[in-house]
Amino acid sequence: MSSSKKIAIVGSGNWGSTIAGHVGEKVLQLQDEYDQQIVMWCKEEILDDGSKLTEVINEKHENTKYLPNKILPENVLAVPALDEAVKDADILIFVIPHQFVKQTCEELKSKVKSDAFAITLIKGFYVDEETNELLLVSEIIKSTLNIPCLSMMGANIAKEVADKVFCEATVGSRDSRHSEIVRQLIDRPYFRVRFYPDVEIIEILGALKNVIAMCAGFADGLKAGFNTRAAILRLGFREMINFCRLHAKESSPDIYLESCGIADLIASALGGRNYNGAKKMAETSRSLEDIEREDLNGQLLQGPGTAKEVYTFLKGKNLLDQFPVFRDAYLICQGQVEPKQLLENLTHHPEYNEK
Numbered sequence: 001m002s003s004s005k006k007i008a009i010v011g012s013g014n015w016g017s018t019i020a021g022h023v024g025e026k027v028l029q030l031q032d033e034y035d036q037q038i039v040m041w042c043k044e045e046i047l048d049d050g051s052k053l054t055e056v057i058n059e060k061h062e063n064t065k066y067l068p069n070k071i072l073p074e075n076v077l078a079v080p081a082l083d084e085a086v087k088d089a090d091i092l093i094f095v096i097p098h099q100f101v102k103q104t105c106e107e108l109k110s111k112v113k114s115d116a117f118a119i120t121l122i123k124g125f126y127v128d129e130e131t132n133e134l135l136l137v138s139e140i141i142k143s144t145l146n147i148p149c150l151s152m153m154g155a156n157i158a159k160e161v162a163d164k165v166f167c168e169a170t171v172g173s174r175d176s177r178h179s180e181i182v183r184q185l186i187d188r189p190y191f192r193v194r195f196y197p198d199v200e201i202i203e204i205l206g207a208l209k210n211v212i213a214m215c216a217g218f219a220d221g222l223k224a225g226f227n228t229r230a231a232i233l234r235l236g237f238r239e240m241i242n243f244c245r246l247h248a249k250e251s252s253p254d255i256y257l258e259s260c261g262i263a264d265l266i267a268s269a270l271g272g273r274n275y276n277g278a279k280k281m282a283e284t285s286r287s288l289e290d291i292e293r294e295d296l297n298g299q300l301l302q303g304p305g306t307a308k309e310v311y312t313f314l315k316g317k318n319l320l321d322q323f324p325v326f327r328d329a330y331l332i333c334q335g336q337v338e339p340k341q342l343l344e345n346l347t348h349h350p351e352y353n354e355k
C-alpha cells in the first residue's frame with residue numbers, strides 16, 4: 001500500500017454521499033497519509049431538468065437527488081465510470097443497495113489493486129440457491145475481488161450523520177492495521193466507532209434489523225399498544241440473535257448490545273425508511289412495491305428483500321416455526337397474510353416454551 005492512500009466510495013446514494021462527505025472532511029486533517037481526493041462512484045442518472053447527476057454533484061457539491069440540501073466537501077469527486085472510480089484505490093468503501101453487489105463486483109473483477117482492502121456498509125445478504133447457506137456481501141466482495149473485507153454497521157441514519165448529530169458504529173475487523181485506518185477515517189467526536197472481530201455477525205445484524213423494523217411499522221400502523229410494540233422488538237431481537245448463531249458463534253455476547261445490534265434496531269424502529277413503509281402499508285393496505293415506487297424518490301427499501309432471503313434460508317432448514325416474527329414479516333410483505341396476524345401469533349412464540 002502506498003504512503004498516500006487513495007479512497008474510493010463505491011456508491012452515492014443517501015448513505016454513500018454522506019460517508020463520502022464524512023471521509024472527505026476527515027482526510028483534510030490527514031494530508032500526509034491520504035490522497036486528498038475522495039472518488040465517489042455514481043451510477044449516472046439524468047435528472048428531471050435534463051442534467052447529469054455526476055455533473056450536478058461536481059458543480060454544486062451537493063447530491064441533489066439522494067442527499068439534498070447537504071453540501072459535500074469539494075474534495076469529493078463523483079465519477080460515473082466504475083473502473084475509473086476504483087483505479088489505484090487502496091481502500092474501497094462499498095455502500096450500494098445490496099441487490100446490486102454481485103453485478104458491481106463482477107464488473108470490478110481484476111480492476112482493483114491486489115493490496116487494497118474493502119469495507120462494506122451495505123445492509124442485506126443473499127441465500128445461495130444451491131447450498132441454501134447465507135452469502136454475505138463481505139464474502140462476495142472478498143471472493144470476487146480477492147481482497148479482505150471489513151464491515152461497519154450501526155444506528156447511522158444518513159441525514160443525521162450528515163447533520164453531525166452524535167452516533168456510533170461497530171466495525172468488524174480481524175486486522176489491526178485495517179482497524180487503525182478505519183478509525184482514522186471515520187472516528188470523530190460525533191461519530192464514535194468500536195471494533196470486534198465478528199465481521200459476519202455485524203453484517204448479518206445490519207441486514208436483519210430492517211425486517212424487524214418493518215414489523216415495528218406494521219404494529220404501529222395497526223395502533224398496537226406500547227407493550228405489544230415492545231414485545232415485537234424484544235422477540236424480533238431474540239430472533240435476530242438466534243439467526244446470527246445459526247451462521248457463526250460470536251466472539252462475545254456483548255456484540256448484540258453494540259450499535260450494530262440493539263441500537264440500530266431501535267433507531268430503525270423509531271422511524272427509518274423500512275419502518276415508515278411498513279406502517280403506511282398497515283394503515284392503507286397499499287403494497288410495499290407501490291409505496292417504494294411512489295413515495296421514496298428512487299431510494300430503495302431493504303427490508304422486503306431481506307425478509308425473502310431470511311424466509312428462504314429458514315424454510316430450507318425447516319426452522320420457520322422457531323422464527324415466527326421473520327416468517328410473518330415475509331408473508332405480510334407478500335400479501336399472503338394480514339399484518340394483524342403478526343400480532344395474533346405473538347402469543348404462541350417459541351420463546352414461551354422455554355421458560
Ligand SMILES: NC(=O)c1ccc[n+]([C@@H]2O[C@H](COP(=O)([O-])OP(=O)(O)OC[C@H]3O[C@@H](n4cnc5c(N)ncnc54)[C@H](O)[C@@H]3O)[C@@H](O)[C@H]2O)c1
Pocket residue numbers: 011012013014015016017042043066095096097098100104121122123124156157158159298299300302
Ligand atoms: N440511508 C441510510 O441512512 C443508511 C444508513 C446505513 C446503511 N445504509 C445502507 O447503505 C446501503 C446504500 O444505501 P443508500 O441509502 O446509500 O442508497 P439509496 O437507497 O439512497 O440510493 C440508491 C442508490 O442505488 C444506486 N443504484 C441504482 N441502480 C443501481 C445499479 N444498477 N447498480 C448500482 N447502484 C445502483 C443509485 O445510484 C443510488 O446511489 C444500503 O445497503 C443501506 O441499507 C443506509
